[in-house]
Amino acid sequence: MAFISKDFRSPGETWIKTDGGWERSKVLECGGKRKRHHSEGSSSYQDSDSSEEEAVMPPHYHITIRCTREIAGFNGLSEAVKRLDFRRSVRDRKRFHYICAFLLLVSNKGIASLPGSAQRQLLQMVEEVASHVNDSQQHPNVLRGLALKLEHIVSQENQKCWGKPLGSTYLWKEHMATIKRIQRVASQIEIREPDPEAKPKLHELPEECVREIILCIADHRDLESAAEAWETMAKLVSEQRIWRELTRFHFNQRQIHTILDLDKFKQMGEIKDWKQIYHQLRRTYGVNDDYQFAEVLALCRSCCCLFWPSDGHPCIVDQSPDYKQRLEEAGGQLALAQPVPPAQFLKYFSL
Amino acid sequence: MVTPTIKLESSEGVIFPTEVRVAMVSETIKTMLDHFAVQNDENAIVPLHSVSTFTLGKILAWANHHKDDDDQSTEGEELKPRRPYAISPWDAIFLMVNSTTLLEIILAAKQLQIKGLLELTYNVVANMIRGKTPEEIRFIFNIPEDVSPSVDGELRWKDLFLWPMDF
Known part of the structure; x- marks a missing residue:
């Protein structure tokens, strides 16, 4: 007679009836029954019933990155979107x-x-x-x-x-x-005209404040839009320091020196037009577009889980016996989460 | 042990009794306290006549939340991060205000020399500029601009916004 037991290869699936039809509720063997404490500072977990756990669990989605004999490499986009709470995240300024x-x-x-x-x-x-x-x-x-x-x-x-x-x-x-x-x-959409009485206005801020704001902008297109918006901003955006900082943010010293050598410049101090240098570097090396998002989905390397960094996720890495050893080897810092830009996110669903 | 407090007065004359530790987040107030040695005097009032009641209340709420933060100020522009840093959920909710209030907070934080709050608000304003057209920037921050008439009559304000960007 066959030995009937829980299949060790699969976490199993349960289905729940919702307003939108039957939905699959994946229950993790390791982390399904854990719940975060309500206290803000605490990160410990305790056993509780699943209804309570669902209310507290931050949005996350487990994906299959590699296919094996036991696990079919299939990830559902609709399920991921639902579990990561994309619809409600639209109203989040960062997302x-x-x-x-x-x-x-x-x-x-x-x-x-x-x-x-x-x-x-x-x-x-x-x-x-x-x-x-x-x-x-x-x-x-x-x-x-x-x-x-x-x-x-x-x-x-x-x-x-x-x-x-x-x-x-x-x-x-x-x-x-x-x-x-x-x-x-x-x-x-009715765009209401700005109230002429409202004070203070951006153009009433001291110049040094506006300069600091510009220094926080990391996209040349945004700098150009801001420059078109009003005169003071245009004057500040044309400053060499702004473009020098932007160049140093996007490109490393080696890349900058390569362009400088091409232009027969030997020292950075001799550069007169940093804007030109920036655009030359941008055309040569390209710029990473991920910085334009205030918050990017992250993938936990230990449990293959997609999550929003500001919410966190119920990770089981600390239960792994070799985790402490790996942590010590890495000198106390182990990068477990990697950012997932939108294009990469779609690749997980073969799109 | 009783925590030492001082009184801060807003432009409308409203007095905020505040812990000295919280008030010391502001370099301006810290200098005042050191210079005039008013923290031992219970009746001493520090006048902040250029800061409105609402703005002062907001700033003190922020200072109270961040009073235990380590001072991570970095000298020199080389270490200054261009990229907007990750804004904590508390700060994000705290700064869910309209642009006028945000600019008031910037002006007050500049006058009171609260470096952490200034960096935070600069990043929030930079985030508000991100991905927007010049017309939207003018609209959000109340920048006056004479809209030139188009070929077929006067260009309406809302037409500027409904034109799609190049995707």
């Missing part, structure tokens, strides 16, 4: 740009190739972006861009199957209604 970049990448690849649940999730997220833009009166150009992309996708899909989109008729009817709502919001 807004990341999620918009993700939505633009997905819409560029075409949402029609995604599963139905993922399509629905993504359109709900765009609708959330529309609602947030309408409420906050910020980034309407981003919403407008997304609305145009959706319009383009619809016109493309309508040409596929005798003037009708390919796929579930009911699902596409639902999508069309959502897209119409998004476009209505995008076209009806």
Whole structure:
């Protein structure tokens, strides 16, 4: 007779009925029954029932990076988006740009190739972006861009199957209604004119304050936009120090010296136009776009878990017997989380 | 043991009894206390006539939360991080204010010389500029700009915002 026991290879799956249908609830063997204490400073865990645990557990998603015989390498985009709480994160100032970049990448690849649940999730997220833009009166150009992309996708899909989109008729009817709502919001956004009485204004700040603000901007496009906004900013942006600092932030000494040698300059002090040097370096080496996001998803190397760094995740690394040894070898600092930009995030789902 | 307190007076005349340790987050107040030795005098009031009641309340709330922080000030511009540093959840909620209030906090923090708060607010303003068109920057920060008329009549304010960026 076969020995029936818990399958050691799989954490098992449970299904829960929700308003949106049946949802899979992955239960981790190691970390499923643990709960974070409510006290702010404490990071210890205690046993509790799963209903309490769900309320406290920060949003995270376990992904399969490598395929093995035991584990099929499949990650569901709709499940990841739901578990990482993307829809609610739209209203988070730090995560807004990341999620918009993700939505633009997905819409560029075409949402029609995604599963139905993922399509629905993504359109709900765009609708959330529309609602947030309408409420906050910020980034309407981003919403407008997304609305145009959706319009383009619809016109493309309508040409596929005798003037009708390919796929579930009911699902596409639902999508069309959502897209119409998004476009209505995008076209009806009322930008209120600034109050002339409101004080202080940015242009009333001392010049040194504005300079410090400029020094915190790490994208040349933002510097150029700020320069176009008003005269003082333009004057400050044209300063050599701003571009020198920007160059030193993006490129290392070796790269800078390579360009300087090409230009027959031997010392940095001889450089007159740092803006030109920056753009030359940018064309030669390119710049990393990840800095434009205030918060980027992170991947925990020990438990293959995607999470938001500001929320953390229920990591089980401290239970690993060799963790302390590895920690000592690394000199007390072990980089366990690596940033996951939007393009990398999509690669996990073969997109 | 009773914690030593001093009284700070806002521009509207509202008095804030404050722990000396909290008030010392401000270099200006610290210099005042050292120079005039008022921390032993219970009735002494430090006047801050250029700081409004609301702004002073906000600044003291921030100072109270950060009173135990290590001073990690770095000398020289070489070590200055350009990239906006990770803003803590508490600070993010604390600075969920409109741009006018934010600029008031910057002016007050500059006058009171609170380095940590200044760096934080500079980064928040930089984040507000990030990814925006010049028109949006003008709108958010109340920068007056004469909008030139377009070919087919006057260009409306909202038209500036609804034009998509190059994606």
